[in-house]
Structures are given as C-alpha cells and as structure tokens.
Amino acid sequence: MERILALAALALASLLNFNTHRADIEVGQDLMAEEIESLGGDLIQSTFEQIAALPFDAVAQPASANDLTGPAQFGGAASWDAATDLDDLDGATVMRRLQGASGGGLDYTLAAEVAYVEKSGGTWREVPRRTYFKRLTLTTTGPGSFAATLTSVYTAEGQ
Numbered sequence: 097m098e099r100i101l102a103l104a105a106l107a108l109a110s111l112l113n114f115n116t117h118r119a120d121i122e123v124g125q126d127l128m129a130e131e132i133e134s135l136g137g138d139l140i141q142s143t144f145e146q147i148a149a150l151p152f153d154a155v156a157q158p159a160s161a162n163d164l165t166g167p168a169q170f171g172g173a174a175s176w177d178a179a180t181d182l183d184d185l186d187g188a189t190v191m192r193r194l195q196g197a198s199g200g201g202l203d204y205t206l207a208a209e210v211a212y213v214e215k216s217g218g219t220w221r222e223v224p225r226r227t228y229f230k231r232l233t234l235t236t237t238g239p240g241s242f243a244a245t246l247t248s249v250y251t252a253e254g255q
Contacts, residue, residue, distance in 0.1 A: 129240060132202060135194045136238050139204055140246060147208075147232060151181045152252045161226040164252070170210055182230055182250055186210035204238040213249060220249055228252040 153164045165183050173179040176190035185208040193201045213220040213231040220231055228251055235245045 131197055132239050132242050135196065135202060136204060136236060136242050136244060139192060139194060139206075140234065140236055140244060143206060143234060143236075144246070144248060147182065147185065147234075147248075148250075150179060150185075152230065152250055153183065154181050156253070158228075158252060161228055161252075164226045164228075166226065167212055167224060176206070176208075182232065183210045185232065202239050204236055204242075207235045209233045209235075 155163050155165070158164050165181075170183040170186035171188065173184040173188055176185065176188045179185045179188065187209070189205060189207045192204050192206065194204060196202050210230055210232050211222045212225060212227045213229050214223050214227050215221075215229075220229070222231070229249055231247055231249045233245060233247045235243075237243045
C-alpha cells in the first residue's frame with residue numbers, strides 16, 4: 097500500500113511539475129509576443145519619422161501638379177536608405193534587425209507603396225495622375241505572426 101501511495105505521490109508531483117513548466121513557458125511566450133509587438137511598433141514609428149524627413153518630390157517648388165514625378169517613374173531607389181524623396185520608396189523593401197531584451201536579434205521586414213491620391217468624400221482614393229498628395233502604405237512583418245499595415249498621406253510643400 098505504501099508503494100502505491102508513493103507512486104501516486106510521485107505521479108502527482110510530476111503532473112504538478114509539468115503544469116508549472118507549461119505555465120512558465122506560456123508566460124515566456126506571452127512576454128516574447130509583447131516584446132515583438134513593442135519593438136515592431138517602435139520600428140514603425142521611427143520609420144515614419146525617417147520618411148517624414150524626405151522631400152515630397154524631386155521637384156521642390158512645382159508650378160503645377162504636372163511638374164511632379166509621374167507615377168510611372170515611382171520607385172527606383174537602389175536601397176531603402178538611398179531614397180531621396182517620398183516616391184523613391186515605392187516598391188522598396190528592407191529588413192531591419194532589432195536587438196531583443198534577451199539579446200537575440202529579431203528580424204522585421206518593411207515594404208512601402210506610394211501612390212498619388214485625392215480626397216473623395218471623406219476618404220482618400222488612388223488616382224493614376226499627379227496630384228499634390230501622395231499616400232504611403234507601410235507594411236511591416238516580423239517574428240511570429242507580427243504584421244502591421246499603416247498609411248499616411250503627405251502633401252506637397254506650400255499646397
């Protein structure tokens with residue numbers, strides 16, 4: 097009888113130990129997911145700040161919207177960091193490695209799309225012609241299932 101009780105106690109202790117480890121793992125996973133989201137959010141914000149520093153267009157003082165870069169000429173930057181104005185980022189993709197709290201690197205991918213837009217009613221819609229407004233859509237993916245897509249509309253200086 098003592099052996100059965102000892103075996104039952106051992107089984108119960110093993111089960112409790114297993115549940116404790118599983119709970120620890122879940123807490124660790126939750127913390128990692130929070131870190132991934134926090135770092136991803138910081139990356140998006142700093143990227144938008146970097147983008148906001150770029151000129152609207154290669155033509156600094158357009159006399160009319162027709163003086164601006166045509167939509168067919170968007171993109172073309174050799175790298176994300178080589179973009180000289182907003183529309184150079186169209187189609188650009190870059191991978192950024194961020195340092196996690198645990199010391200490991202976390203890889204995030206940023207992809208940008210730029211298009212001319214105009215306001216129709218209360219929403220911005222893409223148009224195939226030059227306007228004084230460009231919409232940048234930034235899509236970010238990262239570790240696990242992290243994904244975020246944000247848009248911002250920029251206007252030509254003085255318009």
